[in-house]
Amino acid sequence: MKHRARGFGLIEIMISLLLGLLIVAGVIQIFISAKNTYLSQNASAVMQEDARFILTKMAQEIRMVGMFGCLENVDDASAKGDFKAAKITSIQWDSATTKLTLVTADVGNNGGVPTWTVLSDCKAAATATSGAATPSSTQIAFPIRQLVYQFSNNQILLGGAAIVSNVNKFTVIFGTANTAFDTTVTGYTATPASTNLIRSVRLTLEMTDSTGRVKNQTFSVLTALRNRLY
Template identity: 45%
Template sequence: MNRHARGFSLVELLLALAVGLVLVLGVSQMLISSRLTHDSQQAAMVLQDDARFALGKITQDIRQAGMLGCLATTVIDNAPAAFDRPISWDASGSSRSLRLVTANVGDGVGKPDWTVLSDCRETAQAYAGSAPAAAPGLIRFGIRQLTYTHEAGQLKVSTPAAPAKAVLIDNVRAFDISFGLAAKPESTVVVRYDSHPADDSLIRSVRISMTLLDPTGRVRDQTYNVVAALRNRLG
């Protein structure tokens, strides 16, 4: 028997346990940090997807606002009053609404609020809802009035035919709009932005700022901005 052989002392054992505990805690902290980072990235992606969906739909409708056929509004017989204001904004109380009279892009959701039949040369006639069958030489243009409303932390959309507001996305902390204005009606150049323009005919673009929040608190509020030009504004 080797008289010099011996085991670990109590101090050595305690030191080994302490080092092992530190290593375990370090690995655990890394795993927890990695999981938190993954969760925050997932939450940010959800907010980004919601913003992309809502802003993509709104900007498409903004670009088509004022597309009331191939002739100016003044030529359209029986044109409703809504045709004179293809874009408007209301910020009364705690809710905010953006109203657009825009082309019905044929997404299969709902019927047009109005239909314009035109020969695209001299005559045009507006009808409520769907128009009768188009005679030879006439073109049909479906028109919808969409109202986007921000209230109670939700972004909603409604139409005259479906006034009950359908929720597009939740967790909307802020929804602000300003309008790019031209210096004069015949100009297409935006010279300034105003949240409450006095003359709707000068509106050439719309700037939207939307802030979304994560209800679980895994990520900070995310703000998204987009500018959409009115491509089809007719005088």
């Protein structure tokens, strides 16, 4: 009596192995694609967070430019006699050296010694002194800082120390009024004729991904000045 052979032939086994390899390759490709997507999204999130941090910080400080206490006239009793000149040019952008200089009221008690301190009774007298100063019982102290931001070697530096990296481009333009007494912005320029014409500041930052996973992204913020510059 003859018995029919049972089982798989060589051809069936080879086909099964091929199908298995195709399935495994597909699963691996899905994992690789998911990982690449995660890495790209993470790189993009890092760029956005860096841009948000520096632009928010600078915008907050720009809003406080020109805030030198509760009186318009401040006597300059600083050690170098440099407060008055800094007060007049309290915001400057040098496109040649890519430096943004701000003379601003200390935002949120940043710590450390301020560049100047304005002591004022908010009635008749205000005096600027160098560094920190202790007010009397009838005075209020206003810490003032001179901050110098610079774009160099794909970094934003503050006082020479890098605070944000992977920056491809950084630009500053000012919204200006026609006269020192107008409040409406009539144009934008990087070189205003006078500081007292500035009504707003637009900061633009182009970030790049060091790993090359995502394209460059541009971020911009427009900040109005709260205090009139003289």
